Amino acid sequence: MSTRPAVLVSGSATGIGRAIVGRFARAGWLVGVYDIDAVGAERAVRELVAEHGAAAAVGGVLDVTVPEQWDAVIADFTEGSGGRLDLLVNNAGILFGGRFADVPLDAHLRTVDVNVKGVLSGCHAAHAALRATAGSGVINVCSASAIYGQAELASYSASKFAVRGLTEALEIEWRDEGIRVQAVWPLFVATAMTEDLHIASTDALGVHLTPGDVAEEVFAMAQPRRGLRRVLSPRVHTAVGLPGKVMAVVADVAPSLVSRAVNRRIARP
Ligand SMILES: NC(=O)c1ccc[n+]([C@@H]2O[C@H](COP(=O)([O-])OP(=O)(O)OC[C@H]3O[C@@H](n4cnc5c(N)ncnc54)[C@H](O)[C@@H]3O)[C@@H](O)[C@H]2O)c1
Numbered sequence: 440m441s442t443r444p445a446v447l448v449s450g451s452a453t454g455i456g457r458a459i460v461g462r463f464a465r466a467g468w469l470v471g472v473y474d475i476d477a478v479g480a481e482r483a484v485r486e487l488v489a490e491h492g493a494a495a496a497v498g499g500v501l502d503v504t505v506p507e508q509w510d511a512v513i514a515d516f517t518e519g520s521g522g523r524l525d526l527l528v529n530n531a532g533i534l535f536g537g538r539f540a541d542v543p544l545d546a547h548l549r550t551v552d553v554n555v556k557g558v559l560s561g562c563h564a565a566h567a568a569l570r571a572t573a574g575s576g577v578i579n580v581c582s583a584s585a586i587y588g589q590a591e592l593a594s595y596s597a598s599k600f601a602v603r604g605l606t607e608a609l610e611i612e613w614r615d616e617g618i619r620v621q622a623v624w625p626l627f628v629a630t631a632m633t634e635d636l637h638i639a640s641t642d643a644l645g646v647h648l649t650p651g652d653v654a655e656e657v658f659a660m661a662q663p664r665r666g667l668r669r670v671l672s673p674r675v676h677t678a679v680g681l682p683g684k685v686m687a688v689v690a691d692v693a694p695s696l697v698s699r700a701v702n703r704r705i706a707r708p
Pocket residue numbers: 449450451452453454455456473474475476479501502503504529530531532533534553557580581582583624625626627628629630631632633
């Protein structure tokens with residue numbers, strides 16, 4: 440088996456995924472850049488190889504909604520990594536903002552296909568390779584919109600609740616197999632996803648995080664937690680940035696009526 444740890448990141452041609460592959464490549468990992476955008480993935484691989492050497496990055500096309508593509512990508516990637524899959528980051532995601540009835544049904548259904556079925560298919564396809572790699576893990580890119588259902592982001596928010604549930608279930612199920620499963624929960628991040636997003640909650644909260652902030656958090660989450668720390672604090676969910684961390688803690692202790700009132704306030708134009 441190769442000595443270089445290996446991470447595969449879906450949707451990593453741009454945005455948060457691109458920052459994540461950059462962060463891991465900088466630390467000497469082999470990174471797998473896979474995206475529905477073939478040209479973007481190829482460009483990212485070229486840039487990473489130029490910066491970190493030929494052994495730093497591979498990649499290609501992956502539409503996360505197509506299970507057969509997941510199977511082919513995992514097979515290709517592990518062939519090049521000497522069988523290793525230390526980390527799978529399910530990052531690919533889409534968002535359609537707006538009032539629920541104004542957003543075409545197709546867009547809602549596509550959101551579920553990419554954000555839910557894409558993550559589910561990725562976990563399923565990668566399971567054997569993860570199990571074969573000691574100390575492996577999965578990090579699912581969730582969102583602060585899984586704290587409480589978000590107006591004007593209804594299907595996106597619902598999709599991230601599904602990611603939250605899948606993460607929690609697999610964290611318990613796969614722990615015995617030595618696979619650590621976690622989710623990262625950013626608040627709004629400055630990427631193409633939020634560029635043209637004008638809804639009440641972005642106006643109220645602003646867009647303060649960079650893709651690099653999320654990548655740093657994901658890199659920290661990927662570090663091994665050993666001994667008592669692992670048992671006492673499995674850290675399934677990690678919010679990004681101070682406002683997001685405060686919101687997550689408050690939501691954990693506040694009665695649901697309070698959470699609803701806060702979210703109504705945020706969503707008021
Ligand atoms: N930007 C934010 O405010 C924010 C906040 C919290 C969570 N997130 C989550 O972070 C992740 C990345 O978002 P981003 O902000 O970088 O968005 P982005 O739009 O900048 O990048 C998303 C990437 O996913 C790719 N992609 C889209 N559909 C795909 C598919 N079917 N298969 C494979 N790749 C596909 C795109 O080509 C693109 O490269 C998403 O899961 C998103 O929900 C984003």
